[in-house]
Structures are given as structure tokens and as C-alpha cells.
Amino acid sequence: MSTTFKKQLSDLINRVHDLITSTRGREILLFLVFLLISYIFWLLLTLNNEVQEDLEVPITLTNVPDSVTLISDVPPSLKVSVRDKGSSLVRYSWGEVPTMKINWDNYRHSSGKFLLGTADLNARLRDYFGANSQIVTITPDSMRINYTTSPGRRVAVKVNADVHPALGWTVFGPVTANVDSVWLYSVDDLPHSLNSVETVPIVRSGLKDTTKFDARIEPIPGVRIIPDRIILTVPVEPLIARKQYVSVIGKNVPNDYTLITFPSKVEVSYLVPMSEFNSEPYVLKAYVDYNEARHARNGKLKVTMSLMPELYRNASMTPDSVEYIIEPKRAQ
Incomplete structure (x- = not known):
């Protein structure tokens, strides 16, 4: 120091x-x-005085068999307004509220329903807070959960996504999901026509890199979907400039004539996804039409390109017209 x-x-x-x-x-x-x-x-x-507190009581179902699939959602907690002495409620107000455990077997019905009525729920909460407590309000005031023990149906997942890259980038490849199918469960029989589900529509723009999205499966009334959320991956790559020289070919030229262009090649510029930059270029072709020579007034013919591959973006050509001469072929 x-x-x-x-x-x-x-x-x-x-x-x-x-x-x-x-x-x-x-x-x-x-x-x-x-x-x-x-x-x-x-x-x-x-x-020492009697007070009223609004508390959130976490709940969990216990002893649920593995063969049971819950169709309805179980509320994670109950919002309870309870009246009791402050000394009795202080541990709930200042400390961590313990989880109230509800035994599945006590309220399960053979009709495919789990029912915990208002009176039973009120009694459970009085046991939870103590015999001297008074339960003023409960939200929700009862629990009704549908369930099934029937096997589910596996169906395909269809991705509903409208995604667009930022300027200078491209979506190169399909939008993929981390799973290709999900399981459907229902108390009633599922329709035979139900063989696929779709994600909730996702619309994104301005993407500048490969991006993952959390997508929810479009809900179906009365049906439990597992999993009900999936991860979508949108492959996005930067566009890189590339050039290649292409020979100019004359078409519709009579057999006894030769069409010569100046220059004999044109430069084609385009953008490709970065992963394709070092790949072998596609064979491109540039054409001039002999039949246009009779209408050419400036001594030049317009050059047209063959169909470009889809992955070649923003293609341009230099020059876009060429000078030419037409000569008769020499007799052999």
C-alpha cells in the first residue's frame, strides 16, 4: 500500500x-x-395485522404418465389474491414463492379430460397458504385440460416465408427448417386429409448474412403440435463481381458468305454468390444477326447474349454492338 x-x-x-x-x-x-x-x-x-396480497403461484402437474399427451396448455401459474396475517404472508411477498404441485391422478377423468374445479382449487390453495388464509380471487378459477393417450400422426412441415436480401446480397439456396415433420395429437380422430402443416408467415427484408428465425407452426384448433416451433435458416451470401470474354458468333449467315466482327469478343460482367466465384464459368454465347446487316445504318450490329444462368445477376456486356464486314467465301 x-x-x-x-x-x-x-x-x-x-x-x-x-x-x-x-x-x-x-x-x-x-x-x-x-x-x-x-x-x-x-x-x-x-x-400482526390482516393484509391482502396479490401473488403469483407457480404450478406443476406431477405423476403424468408418459403415454399421456396434453392437448390443452397448462397455465404456468395462478394469480391469487389472498387475505391473512402479514406474518403469514411475508415469506411469499419477500421470498421465493414455492411451486404448488398438483397430482395428475387426483383429477384425471377417463373421458380425456383433467378437471380441477373452483372448489377443489380453492381448497388446494388454502392448504398451500395455511388453514387461516382466505382466498379472495383466483385467475384462472379452474383448470380444464384435454388429453389423449392415442398415438400421434407425423406430418410434413411447409415453410411459409417471404425473405429478401439487402442490396449486394442474395438468398442462395432454399429456406430450410431444423425438422421436416412434426407430430399431431388430438382427442378426436384427425382428418385423413391432414397430411401437412405450415409455419406462420414470415416476412423479412434487408438480410445481409445467413439468418436463423424462430418460426411458429400455424395452430390447429383442438390439436397439439409437437414441436410447435421450428428454426428456419435462410442462406444469404454476398454477390461478387466476375467477368469473362465471349466470342461473337454470326447467325443466319448464308453458306457462301463470312461475317467478321470487330472486336471478335465481348466482355460480359455479372455478379455471382461468393461460394460460386471460383467455380467453372458457364459457357456463354454472344450473337449478331446477319439479317440485321441490311438495316444497319451506322455500320454496327447489335450483340445479343444467350440465356444467362439464374445465379448470374445484373449481367452487362461491353461493347453491346460491334462493327462488321461481310465477305464472300473463296471458292475451293
Whole structure:
């Protein structure tokens, strides 16, 4: 510890001691002591009085057989307004609220329903909070859960996505999901025509990299879908500029004539996905039409390209027209 720090600490301690031992300091200290005593008395009185608290009680179902599939959602918690002495409720207000466990076998019905009525739920909460507690309100005030023990049906997942890349990027490849099928469960028989499900529509634009989305399966009334959410992957790549030279070919040229162009090749520029930049270029062809020569007024013919591969974007050609001469072939 440096000498400077020791001196600063000693000065601080001396200033605090002078403040406490001064008349003003003793008055402040006395005020704080009385304030603390007042708070303790207020707390004791409050804990002894009857109060009403709004609490959120987490719940869980226990002893649910593996063969059971819940069709309805189980609420994660109950919102309960309870009246009791403050000393009884303080542990719920200030501490962690324990989970209330509900035994599946106690409320299961053979009709494919789990029923926990208002009276039973009220009794369970009184046991949870204590016999002297008074349950004022419960939300929800009962639990009705449909379930099935029948095997599910596996169906295909169709992706409903409208995604667009940012300028200079491209979606290169299909949008894929982490699963290709899901399971459907229902209390009633599923229609035979139900052989696929679809994701909730996803619309995104301005993508600048391969992106993953959390997608929800479109709900079906009365049907449990497992899993009900999937991960979609949109492959996005930057576009890279590439060039290649293409020979100009004359078409519709009579057999006894030769069409010569200047230059004999044109430069074709286009953008390709980065993963395709080092791949072998497609064979491209450039054409001039002999039949257009009779209409050409500036001594040039327009050059047209063959069909471009789909992955070649924003293609351009330089020059887009060429000079030419037509010569008769020499007799052999």
C-alpha cells in the first residue's frame, strides 16, 4: 500500500470521526436511530395485522404418465389474491414463492379430460397458504385440460416465408427448417386429409448474412403440435463481381458468305454468390444477326447474349454492338 493512499485513508477516517463527534453529527445519528426504531415498530404492527396480497403461484402437474399427451396448455401459474396475517404472508411477498404441485391422478377423468374445479382449487390453495388464509380471487378459477393417450400422426412441415436480401446480397439456396415433420395429437380422430402443416408467415427484408428465425407452426384448433416451433435458416451470401470474354458468333449467315466482327469478343460482367466465384464459368454465347446487316445504318450490329444462368445477376456486356464486314467465301 503506497504512502499516499495511507495518508488519504487516514484523512478520511479523521473527517468521519470529526463529523460523528460533532454536535450536528450526533443529532443526525440520533435521528437515524429513532427512524430505525420506528420502522421496526411499524413492521411488527403490520405483520400482526390482516393484509391482502396479490401473488403469483407457480404450478406443476406431477405423476403424468408418459403415454399421456396434453392437448390443452397448462397455465404456468395462478394469480391469487389472498387475505391473512402479514406474518403469514411475508415469506411469499419477500421470498421465493414455492411451486404448488398438483397430482395428475387426483383429477384425471377417463373421458380425456383433467378437471380441477373452483372448489377443489380453492381448497388446494388454502392448504398451500395455511388453514387461516382466505382466498379472495383466483385467475384462472379452474383448470380444464384435454388429453389423449392415442398415438400421434407425423406430418410434413411447409415453410411459409417471404425473405429478401439487402442490396449486394442474395438468398442462395432454399429456406430450410431444423425438422421436416412434426407430430399431431388430438382427442378426436384427425382428418385423413391432414397430411401437412405450415409455419406462420414470415416476412423479412434487408438480410445481409445467413439468418436463423424462430418460426411458429400455424395452430390447429383442438390439436397439439409437437414441436410447435421450428428454426428456419435462410442462406444469404454476398454477390461478387466476375467477368469473362465471349466470342461473337454470326447467325443466319448464308453458306457462301463470312461475317467478321470487330472486336471478335465481348466482355460480359455479372455478379455471382461468393461460394460460386471460383467455380467453372458457364459457357456463354454472344450473337449478331446477319439479317440485321441490311438495316444497319451506322455500320454496327447489335450483340445479343444467350440465356444467362439464374445465379448470374445484373449481367452487362461491353461493347453491346460491334462493327462488321461481310465477305464472300473463296471458292475451293
